[in-house]
Amino acid sequence: MASKIRNPNLRNPNNEELLIATTNQHKIKEIAHILKGIRVMGNGIRVNEDGRTFEENAIKKAKAVVRKFGQSAIADDSGLIVNCLQGKPGIKSARFATPPTPENLCRKLLKKMASCKARGAKFVCVIALVYPSGKVRTFKGVCHGRIIKKMRGKEGFGYDPVFRPCGLKKTFAEMPPAIKNRISHRAMALKKLKDYLAVNPIR
Numbered sequence: 001m002a003s004k005i006r007n008p009n010l011r012n013p014n015n016e017e018l019l020i021a022t023t024n025q026h027k028i029k030e031i032a033h034i035l036k037g038i039r040v041m042g043n044g045i046r047v048n049e050d051g052r053t054f055e056e057n058a059i060k061k062a063k064a065v066v067r068k069f070g071q072s073a074i075a076d077d078s079g080l081i082v083n084c085l086q087g088k089p090g091i092k093s094a095r096f097a098t099p100p101t102p103e104n105l106c107r108k109l110l111k112k113m114a115s116c117k118a119r120g121a122k123f124v125c126v127i128a129l130v131y132p133s134g135k136v137r138t139f140k141g142v143c144h145g146r147i148i149k150k151m152r153g154k155e156g157f158g159y160d161p162v163f164r165p166c167g168l169k170k171t172f173a174e175m176p177p178a179i180k181n182r183i184s185h186r187a188m189a190l191k192k193l194k195d196y197l198a199v200n201p202i203r
């Protein structure tokens with residue numbers, strides 16, 4: 001899904017808008033919250049996420065939107081990297097369980113980690129900004145934490161109920177969205193994007 005972002009800070013001098021590609025309504029909500037003042041509208045675009053890295057997938061999604069709408073677009077690709085699972089589920093985080101409900105994803109992860117003593121993990125988010133000229137910029141955000149042993153909390157999506165960020169007692173799913181949206185991998189990547197756009201406005 002490609003969604004139009006209406007944010008005065010991100011508009012170019014010709015009043016064109018930056019588009020965002022995602023099919024995940026939770027991500028749209030988080031991105032809108034983090035970039036503030038955004039109005040999000042859906043336009044359906046589906047992309048086969050067959051890249052080997054978060055970067056490749058994010059670029060592929062953003063390029064599909066640029067091709068369809070002929071203007072600059074951003075896309076995010078993200079996932080959870082678990083140390084004791086040799087980096088899994090990684091770029092396959094969204095498809096780790098079937099159907100990929102938060103309960104199924106978390107349950108499968110906890111089962112696979114039943115014998116893991118070291119429970120370090122990190123969320124990674126890569127935002128790709130693609131221009132109609134084909135120019136590409138990527139922005140990476142990382143949030144380190146631990147996978148706890150039982151699901152806790154109802155907020156957020158995906159693996160939020162089992163991910164506790166470093167230095168905090170609550171899981172992402174137990175904290176108000178405003179807090180997650182200050183410290184998350186997505187927040188870190190979007191902050192880099194915002195800083196970049198502040199000095200390199202879209203034209």
Ligand code: IMP
Pocket residue numbers: 024049076077078079080091093094105123156157158159160172184186
């Ligand atoms: P994709 O970026 O659309 O491929 O999806 C990434 C998947 O990683 C999501 O469907 C979630 O399962 C997981 N994920 C990414 N970011 C988060 C997050 O902030 N919280 C919980 N799970 C996440």
